[in-house]
Amino acid sequence: MSFLISAPASGSGKTTVTLGLLRAFTRAGRSLRGAKSGPDYIDPRFHEAACGQPCVNLDAWAMTPDRIRALAGGATPLIIEGAMGLFDGAPPDGKGASADLARLLDLPVILVIDAGRMAGSVAALASGFMRHDPSVRVAGVILNNVGSPRHEAMLRRALAGITVFGAIPRDGAISQPSRHLGLVQAQERPDLEDFLEAAADLVAANCDLESLGAMLGPCPATRAAPITPPAGSIAVARDAAFAFSYPHLLDGWHAAGANLRFFSPLADEAAPQADLIYLPGGYPELHAGRLAANSRFLESLRTTATPVYGECGGYMVLGDALTDAEGVTHAMAGLLPLETSFASRKLHLGYREMTATDGPFRGAWKGHEFHYATTIRAAGTPLFQIKDAEGNALPPMGLIAGRVSGSFAHLIDRA
Numbered sequence: 001m002s003f004l005i006s007a008p009a010s011g012s013g014k015t016t017v018t019l020g021l022l023r024a025f026t027r028a029g030r031s032l033r034g035a036k037s038g039p040d041y042i043d044p045r046f047h048e049a050a051c052g053q054p055c056v057n058l059d060a061w062a063m064t065p066d067r068i069r070a071l072a073g074g075a076t077p078l079i080i081e082g083a084m085g086l087f088d089g090a091p092p093d094g095k096g097a098s099a100d101l102a103r104l105l106d107l108p109v110i111l112v113i114d115a116g117r118m119a120g121s122v123a124a125l126a127s128g129f130m131r132h133d134p135s136v137r138v139a140g141v142i143l144n145n146v147g148s149p150r151h152e153a154m155l156r157r158a159l160a161g162i163t164v165f166g167a168i169p170r171d172g173a174i175s176q177p178s179r180h181l182g183l184v185q186a187q188e189r190p191d192l193e194d195f196l197e198a199a200a201d202l203v204a205a206n207c208d209l210e211s212l213g214a215m216l217g218p219c220p221a222t223r224a225a226p227i228t229p230p231a232g233s234i235a236v237a238r239d240a241a242f243a244f245s246y247p248h249l250l251d252g253w254h255a256a257g258a259n260l261r262f263f264s265p266l267a268d269e270a271a272p273q274a275d276l277i278y279l280p281g282g283y284p285e286l287h288a289g290r291l292a293a294n295s296r297f298l299e300s301l302r303t304t305a306t307p308v309y310g311e312c313g314g315y316m317v318l319g320d321a322l323t324d325a326e327g328v329t330h331a332m333a334g335l336l337p338l339e340t341s342f343a344s345r346k347l348h349l350g351y352r353e354m355t356a357t358d359g360p361f362r363g364a365w366k367g368h369e370f371h372y373a374t375t376i377r378a379a380g381t382p383l384f385q386i387k388d389a390e391g392n393a394l395p396p397m398g399l400i401a402g403r404v405s406g407s408f409a410h411l412i413d414r415a
Contacts, residue, residue, distance in 0.1 A: 006082035013144035020203030061096025062412035070224035077216035108139035116145035166207030227252025231275035244281035270300035279314025310406030364415035
C-alpha cells in the first residue's frame with residue numbers, strides 16, 4: 001500500500017510535504033519512490049533527488065489504466081504527489097484528476113490544507129473533501145502554513161474526529177524559485193541538498209511519520225502493453241536545455257529493445273549515429289545563444305541522413321530562428337520552416353489527442369501542450385491532426401519536411 005498527497009488547490013504545499021516525506025523516510029532507512037500525477041517534468045526530478053529512486057509520471061488522462069498500474073507496481077513503496085486540487089482534471093468531466101489515480105490504484109489520500117488564513121472553517125473544508133466522493137478515501141489531513149501553537153490548537157479542535165497527520169508551521173525559508181513553466185529545475189539549484197534537508201527536518205518535526213510510514217507498502221506488480229520504440233537505435237539529447245523527456249517512454253523503448261544513446265547539445269556534442277535523433281523539450285530559450293554557436297551539434301543535424309524529431313523545445317531548435325525573452329533572435333538548425341519567439345508570450349496549455357500519418361510517431365497518441373512560445377512563422381506540411389480534451393478539433397500542429405519533423409506537443413502514450 002502507498003498513499004497520494006493531494007490538496008484542495010494548487011499552492012497548498014503538496015510539493016514541500018512530498019519532498020520532506022521522501023527525504024525524511026529515506027534518511028531513516030526506508031526505501032521508497034516518488035511519483036507525480038499528470039504531465040510534469042519538474043517535480044519528478046526533485047523527487048529523485050529526495051529519495052535516490054527513479055520517479056515516474058502517472059497520468060490518468062493520457063495513460064491506459066494498465067500502464068498506470070504497471071508503472072506504480074512494485075516492491076518499493078510509492079508516495080504520489082497530486083496535481084492541482086484533488087478533483088481538478090481536464091474538461092468536460094475532470095478526467096485525469098488526482099482522484100482518478102486514487103480510485104484506480106485504491107490509494108488513501110492525505111490532504112494538505114493551507115490553513116494560514118483559516119481557523120474553524122478548516123473543518124468544513126476537510127469534511128467536504130472527505131464526503132464529496134465515497135470512492136475516494138481521504139485518510140486525513142496535514143495542515144500547512146500554521147501561524148502559531150495557538151493557531152494549531154484552534155485547527156485541531158475544529159478537526160475533532162478527522163485524523164491530523166501533521167501541522168507544519170509557516171516557514172518562508174523553504175519556498176522555491178519559479179520561472180514561466182513552473183519551478184526551477186532540480187539540477188539548477190546549488191542549494192538543493194540544503195533545501196531537501198530543511199524540508200525533511202520541517203516535516204519530520206511536525207508530522208506523524210510513524211502513522212504515515214505504517215501506510216507504506218508494496219503495490220501489486222502488473223504488466224502493460226509494450227511501448228513500441230520509433231526506431232531500433234535512438235540518439236537522445238539530454239542536458240539542461242533538453243531535460244523534458246518522460247522516463248516511461250525512454251524506459252519503455254529500451255525495454256522493447258531500442259538502443260538509447262545520449263548526447264549533450266549544450267556541450268556541442270554531435271548527435272551520435274542512430275536510426276532516429278530525438279530532441280526533447282526543455283528550456284532552449286535560456287540557452288539559445290549558446291546553442292546557436294554550437295556548430296558541431298547543429299552540423300550533425302544538418303548533414304546526417306538520419307530522421308530527426310523535435311518535441312516542444314526541440315521542435316523550436318529545428319526551426320530557422322528562435323527569439324528569446326529579451327528580443328534577441330538566434331539562428332537555429334534551419335531544418336524546418338519555423339520561427340518562434342518568447343518576446344511576446346502566450347500560454348498554450350492542455351491535453352491533446354494527436355494523429356500522424358507520417359514521421360516517426362505515426363498513428364494516434366495522447367499528449368500535452370504547455371508552452372509560452374509564439375509561432376511567428378510556420379510553413380509547409382503539418383505533422384499532427386489535433387483535438388483537445390473535449391474532442392474539439394484544433395488547428396493542425398507541428399511540421400514535417402522530409403526526414404525532419406516535430407511539434408509543440410509532448411507525447412505521453414498511445415491512444
